[in-house]
Amino acid sequence: MESLKELYKIGNGPSSSHTMGPKKAAERFAERSRDVDSYRVTLYGSLAATGKGHLTDMAILSVLEPIAPTQIVWEPKVVLPFHPNGMLFEGLKAGKVVDRWTIYSIGGGALANESSRLEIPASIYPLTTISEIKDWCYREGKTYWEYVNDCEGPEIWDYLDRIWTVMCETIQRGLNNDGVLPGGLKVARKASTYWVKSKSYTDSLKSRAQIYAYALATSEENASGGIVVTAPTCGSCGVVPAVLYHLANSRDFLRALTTAGLFGNVVKTNASISGAEVGCQGEVGVACAMAAAAACQLFGGTPSQIEYAAEMGLEHHLGLTCDPVCGLVQVPCIERNAIAAARAFDANAYATLSDGSHMVSFDRVVEVMNETGHDLPSLYR
Numbered sequence: 131m132e133s134l135k136e137l138y139k140i141g142n143g144p145s146s147s148h149t150m151g152p153k154k155a156a157e158r159f160a161e162r163s164r165d166v167d168s169y170r171v172t173l174y175g176s177l178a179a180t181g182k183g184h185l186t187d188m189a190i191l192s193v194l195e196p197i198a199p200t201q202i203v204w205e206p207k208v209v210l211p212f213h214p215n216g217m218l219f220e221g222l223k224a225g226k227v228v229d230r231w232t233i234y235s236i237g238g239g240a241l242a243n244e245s246s247r248l249e250i251p252a253s254i255y256p257l258t259t260i261s262e263i264k265d266w267c268y269r270e271g272k273t274y275w276e277y278v279n280d281c282e283g284p285e286i287w288d289y290l291d292r293i294w295t296v297m298c299e300t301i302q303r304g305l306n307n308d309g310v311l312p313g314g315l316k317v318a319r320k321a322s323t324y325w326v327k328s329k330s331y332t333d334s335l336k337s338r339a340q341i342y343a344y345a346l347a348t349s350e351e352n353a354s355g356g357i358v359v360t361a362p363t364c365g366s367c368g369v370v371p372a373v374l375y376h377l378a379n380s381r382d383f384l385r386a387l388t389t390a391g392l393f394g395n396v397v398k399t400n401a402s403i404s405g406a407e408v409g410c411q412g413e414v415g416v417a418c419a420m421a422a423a424a425a426c427q428l429f430g431g432t433p434s435q436i437e438y439a440a441e442m443g444l445e446h447h448l449g450l451t452c453d454p455v456c457g458l459v460q461v462p463c464i465e466r467n468a469i470a471a472a473r474a475f476d477a478n479a480y481a482t483l484s485d486g487s488h489m490v491s492f493d494r495v496v497e498v499m500n501e502t503g504h505d506l507p508s509l510y511r
Contacts, residue, residue: 131253144353236407263392300367304319349367365405366410370421392423
């Protein structure tokens with residue numbers, strides 16, 4: 131299992147697989163094929179179906195157009211066998227193709243093809259299921275964040291400190307922005323309104339309104355192409371920051387961030403966090419599980435209670451499809467982040483009140499999510 135540095139990444143929204151991945155692919159192709167007259171990039175499957183709404187073309191053109199004229203070809207009905215997010219890069223000279231490269235954006239900004247994954251990170255976690263890690267916690271008298279520390283080393287804390295800083299900056303920008311999001315749907319930003327209204331409420335309603343505001347702030351920044359942290363993806367980037375931002379004043383949030391990352395990493399290793407591959411359950415569902423685990427740790431949960439909270443966060447999103455209106459990461463994506471953040475708190479409360487025992491393990495829910503995602507018709511992914 132890879133480092134949490136491969137899960138928490140800083141980049142431009144609105145999509146890690148549709149924006150960050152294609153931009154990285156364009157940079158790679160530009161490095162190897164600069165002596166050309168023009169470029170042609172063909173997008174297949176999910177990338178072509180929702181690419182315009184996800185700014186896929188803009189991400190690619192921002193890299194290649196300064197070098198040579200670039201044509202984008204959209205092939206939404208053609209799905210390459212390896213992964214729904216396929217891309218063909220071609221370099222042309224005197225009207226002839228002199229270089230061609232097929233690559234896939236497999237989620238979280240990572241790239242791969244049939245033969246290998248590019249930039250293969252080292253596997254640093256010997257245990258790759260929550261059941262195994264939970265047993266280790268009880269055996270060693272430690273908790274999830276200590277397992278991360280033992281595997282990653284102390285340098286992970288500086289990295290996570292930077293991640294947390296960007297998360298906070300994104301929320302603060304989102305709370306202070308208003309206007310209409312780009313893309314043609316004329317969706318108005320709501321974060322600042324929810325934040326202002328929260329001040330007139332008391333107790334639980336105030337808390338809930340603030341959680342909504344924080345999640346909306348990040349998701350709206352993502353929808354506008356702003357800088358966000360994948361947690362685990364761009365489309366679900368509002369959930370974990372909202373929960374931790376709400377609790378950060380009184381608790382050790384960086385340790386909770388490692389616990390959240392550990393649960394997300396387990397899903398990424400054993401299933402998928404790509405909406406194009408398993409639907410939105412792999413994005414918002416996993417983000418809710420991560421946030422629920424983090425919140426439960428912050429409230430002093432045992433390893434079993436933390437697992438229970440995460441299991442509920444994911445289980446109650448099973449079957450959630452990826453169906454953005456007009457291919458934009460706005461409706462229903464933004465409000466899904468807000469509702470999932472609130473649901474993470476509910477899962478934490480339910481698990482904290484229990485003794486931590488439950489019938490269905492987190493690992494089993496991950497298996498079911500993977501099976502469900504691959505059974506979903508491609509139209510709903």
